[in-house]
Amino acid sequence: xxxxxxxxxxxxxxxxxxxxxxxxxxxxxxxxxxxxxxxxxxxxxxxxxxxxxxxxxxxxxxxxxxxxxxxxxxxxxxxxxxxxxxxxxxxxxxxxxxxxxxxxxxxxxxxxxxxxxxxxxxxxxxxxxxxxxxxxxxxxxxxxxxxxxxxxxxxxxxxxxxxxxxxxxxxxxxxxxxxxxxxxxxxxxxxxxxxxxxxxxxxxxxxxxxxxxxxxxxxxxxxxxxxxxxxxxxxxxxxxxxxxxxxxxxxxxxxxxxxxxxxxxxxxxxxxxxxxxxxxxxxxxxxxxxxxxxxxxxxxxxxxxxxxxxxxxxxxxxxxxxxxxxxxxxxxxxxxxxxx
Numbered sequence: 001x002x003x004x005x006x007x008x009x010x011x012x013x014x015x016x017x018x019x020x021x022x023x024x025x026x027x028x029x030x031x032x033x034x035x036x037x038x039x040x041x042x043x044x045x046x047x048x049x050x051x052x053x054x055x056x057x058x059x060x061x062x063x064x065x066x067x068x069x070x071x072x073x074x075x076x077x078x079x080x081x082x083x084x085x086x087x088x089x090x091x092x093x094x095x096x097x098x099x100x101x102x103x104x105x106x107x108x109x110x111x112x113x114x115x116x117x118x119x120x121x122x123x124x125x126x127x128x129x130x131x132x133x134x135x136x137x138x139x140x141x142x143x144x145x146x147x148x149x150x151x152x153x154x155x156x157x158x159x160x161x162x163x164x165x166x167x168x169x170x171x172x173x174x175x176x177x178x179x180x181x182x183x184x185x186x187x188x189x190x191x192x193x194x195x196x197x198x199x200x201x202x203x204x205x206x207x208x209x210x211x212x213x214x215x216x217x218x219x220x221x222x223x224x225x226x227x228x229x230x231x232x233x234x235x236x237x238x239x240x241x242x243x244x245x246x247x248x249x250x251x252x253x254x255x256x257x258x259x260x261x262x263x264x265x266x267x268x269x270x271x272x273x274x275x276x277x278x279x280x281x282x283x284x285x286x287x288x289x290x291x292x293x294x295x296x297x298x299x300x301x302x303x304x305x306x307x308x309x310x311x312x313x314x315x316x317x318x319x320x321x322x323x324x325x326x327x328x329x330x331x332x333x334x335x336x337x338x339x340x
Contacts (some may be wrong), residue, residue, distance in 0.1 A: 007150060009082035014100040018110050021099040024048065039063055039181045044115065051115035052096070057251070058108030063174060063181045064251055067165045074156050076100040076109035078250045081154045083227070088142045092116075092244045119246045120238035127274045128234070134283055136237055139245040140265065141287035144258035147227035148293060157230060157254030159220065163213035165313050166191070190316030197319050202330045205337045209312045215340045216309055220257050223302040228256040232265040234272060258288070259299070259306035267310045267318075270325060277328070301339055308336025 015021050022028070024047055031044040031053055040062045043054040057075055059065040068074065078084060079098045087093065094113040102108040121128070128136075152158075164170065166187045174184035195203055209216055230252025238246035262284050266277050273280060281303065285295050311318065311333045318326045 007086055007147075010085065011082050012080050012085070012098075014076060014080050014098050014109075016099065016101060018054075018099055018102070021097055021110055021112055022047070022054065025052075047112075053113045053115050053117075055111045055113065056102075056108065057111065058103040060104055060107075062251075063184055066173070067170050068157050068252065069161060070157075070251075071105070071107045072155050073100060073107060073109045074253055075111055075250045077154055077156060078253050079111075083154070083253070084250075086146070088139070088146045090139050090244050091143060092240045092242075092246045093250065094246060094248050095250075113248065116238060116240065116246045116248060119240045120248075121234040123235070125271060128269075128272050130274045132239060133274050133280070135239070136232070136245060136265070137262075137280060137283050138287040138290075139247075140232055140261055141258070141284055141293075142291050143229065143247075144226045144261070145288060145291035145293050148224065150225075150227045150255065152227075152255035157228075157252050157256075159225075159254065159256050160214070160217050162228075162230075162252075162254065162256060162260070163209065163216055163309050163312050166316060167210045186320075187316040190320045194315045194319035197326060198315075198330050202333050205308075206312050206315055206333060209308075213309075213312065216305060216312070219305055219340060220260075220302065220309075223257055223298045223305075225255050226258050228252070228254055228258070228261050230254065230256075230261065230264070232261055233268040257302045257306055259302040260309055263303075263306040263310035264313075266307075267314050267329075304332070304336040304339050306336075307332035308339075 022045060025045040027044070027046040029044055031042040040055055040057050042056070045052050045054060057065065057073060059070055076098050079095055080100065084093050084095060094116050095111060096114060097112040098109055100109045102110060166184070171184055171188045171191075174180070175188070179185040194206070229247060229250065231249055236247060236249045240246050262281065266273070266280060270277070285299060288295050307329070311329045315329070318329050
């Protein structure tokens, strides 16, 4: 493995109000996106003749932030810490300014971004072009390699909580709130389907890790860690006019295993992958090597753990889909469980 780099981060200023963030803005109007299901509202504005998007985030209205226990506002922290300035040149994060300390207890923020709508992967069921898919995988590897050995001293998503999403306690909290957003309720119903559809040994392992993911976390810490974006879904990805990869929505960043970002990509985008999951995994490993990361001695273990972890988080979604896909993930979960 490559030696740990030194990250010289230069902090970015954050603004203190939306008025300051949107000074000189015209044409303010609500903006909707079919892919965003977190509950956070958006606006489209024009500043200096350029179209911009504003995203307003706060734990009170964004269930994904509640799942992370995010009262520090991770999207604002990534910006303020300077982490966005050390990303690979091929990653376009689109953020231009942030106002923080908003809402109840100052836990919220407004994020001003260039409007990347035309660059993003269009919604739908069509397969990704192979070249674009491979570029996304290579850029995931490039981001992992650039940040190899990074340690979170900022307070982003802890590895210990990354695998608790959609667990029993979090869904109980959303139930007590009256299911204000649809996705957690769908997940609740999906987990009931999961129990009914998967082999008992798989259910037992996954359910135990939903309740206590510490065995996963401990084994992951036996492998190298890096910086994770945390949500490589196609709704957050695109190809900018200059050919760079647009990667937006920095809600789940933190320290973790690169194979988990890959596993998440495979899980949430599976219907649109132009090649098999196995071929995508091999492409990712080759890209890591090409970016200077020696994958011997750790990659197979981390991959098996990551595929298991992906089912711990998204088994509910797999249980609502077709049998072949569910069986593939169950087999990977068995392989991962043997590594614990």
